[in-house]
Amino acid sequence: MSFSDLPEHLQMPALRGLQPIPIKKGDTPLVLLRDVFALSEETVAIPPQIFALVQHIDGSKTAEEIAKATNAPPEQFIELLQKLDSVGLLWGPTSKKLEEEKLSDLKSIGYFPAKASATLGEDGDACKAAIQKWFEETEDPEIEETITGIxxxxxxxxxxxxxYASAYYAWQNAEAPDRIVILGTNHFGNGDGVVLSTLGFDTPIGTANIDQKVVQSLESKLGSGVSVDVLDHSAEHSIELHLPWIQYCFGDVPIVAALIPSPLIEMIEDDGERTTTDEFIRALGDTLSEVGGTTYFVSSADLSHVGPQFGEPRPVDDQRKFDVERHDREMMAKFMENDADQFIEAMKWNNNATRWCSIGNMSAVLKLANPSEIELIDYRQACDDRGAVLVSSCAMMLS
Known part of the structure; x- marks a missing residue:
């Protein structure tokens, strides 16, 4: 087969979202190409030198141009493209069909199966025991006001x-709200607008069901574009990781789950087919006023991401930790001024120097919860022993 015989989407091939994972088969190093959506049960593992070739498959060059530029034997490169396509790792009709099949399967059961939350414990009792233990090891923040957001x-x-424990502490004995809005970050998905979930989420504790009335109202107001990329939630962890904590505190409370894009990154094409954050905030605010009841809000947010794993040249040392904390506290102070637009402007001004990943959902929660007071409960840095990666996070309460 020659390049001209390939179907159109393979003549100009483009990789979908994947995670390369170094593995070994015996003594042979390989790179596992993990499909974040798990569209196919079959996986592909390739030698590291072939992975260097795969990184050229970005939709900007023809297959023939890639083969020439990398000195790849044409027949072997064509076989590689066909293999990647067969498991849904390339954009085109194959991956579209696999996406449709996966979404159909999910709709038939009504929820996303437990993935990230399953790391908490093998069953509901184990999860609740872990959360209870962490609460017992956490200092009471002694907040007297009603906490409406975290x-x-x-x-x-x-x-x-x-x-997690510091943020949720005050909700242990609080009366359950009518619903909880959880805003997450779209780390791996395809949607570059707001992505609303129309499906529930399973955890070892049970299924967290969506607030059907709110979700249907949002789809009516915003159109199908707000949930067209709902499959993004199957690859995402920022919503699911919070659900066992919510279930522990409030039981079976309905949720509204949405992934919020970064306000620092423009949409690929502003064609009106997707939902902007401002449109979503207006529609959700109107809907919550219409349905009434009590709504609590969760901003699922990590802060700085630094170190060689994120492209920095040197391992994280004590000075880098100090500088990151100083920057984080400056930006948290901006957030706590309770002006979402000024918070975003501050992040734009410093070009998000330490890669905060949740500016979008943090600013959205400010506008939706409209707090009168914001309190920082805790700040932490998680860094590995080699200094390859540092991720910071915080616990805040909004009242």
Missing amino acids: VAPHLDYNRGWPN
Whole structure:
């Protein structure tokens, strides 16, 4: 087969979102190409030198141009493209069909199966025991006001539990609201606008169901574009990691879950097909006024991401930790001024120097919760022993 015989989407190939994971088969190093959406049960593992070739498959060059530029044997490169396509790792009709099949399966059960939350415990009792233990190890923030919103991390539980526990502490004995709005970050998905979930989320504790009345109202106001990329939630952890904490505190409370884009990144094409954050905030505010009841808000937010894992040239040392904390506290102070637009402007001014990943949902929570007071409860940095990666997070309460 020659390049001209390939279908159109393989003649100008483009990779979909994937995570490269170094593995070994015996003594042979390989790179596992993990599809974040898990569209196919089949996986692809390739030698590191071939992965260097794969990185050229970005939709900007023809397959023939890539092969010539990398000295790849044409027949072998064509076989590689066909393999990547067969498991849904390339944009085109194959991946579209696999996406449709996966979404159909999810709609038939009505929820996203537990993934990130399953790391908390093997069953509901184990999850509740872990959360209770962490609460017992956490100092009471002694907040007397009614807490209507929190900022808490979406780090894995091992690194993030102190700030999860600090943020949720005051909700342990609070009366359950009518719903909780959880705003997350779209780390791996395709949507560059707001992505609303129309499906619930399973955890080891049980299924967190969506507030159907609110979600249907939002789709009516905003159109199908607000949920067209709902499959993004299957690859995302920033919503799901909070659900066991919510279930522990409030039981079976309905949720409204949405992924909020960064206000520092423009949409690929402002064609009106997707929902902007401002449009979503207006529609959700109107809807909540219409349905009534009590609504609490969760901003699922990690702060700085620094170190060689994020492209920095040197390992994280004590001076870098100090500088990051100083910057974080300056930006948290901006957030606590309770002016979402000024908070965004401050981040734009410094070009988000330390890669905060949740500016969008933090600013959205300010506008939606409209707090009279914001209190910082805790701030933490999680850094590995080699200084390869540092991620900071905080616990805040909004009242």
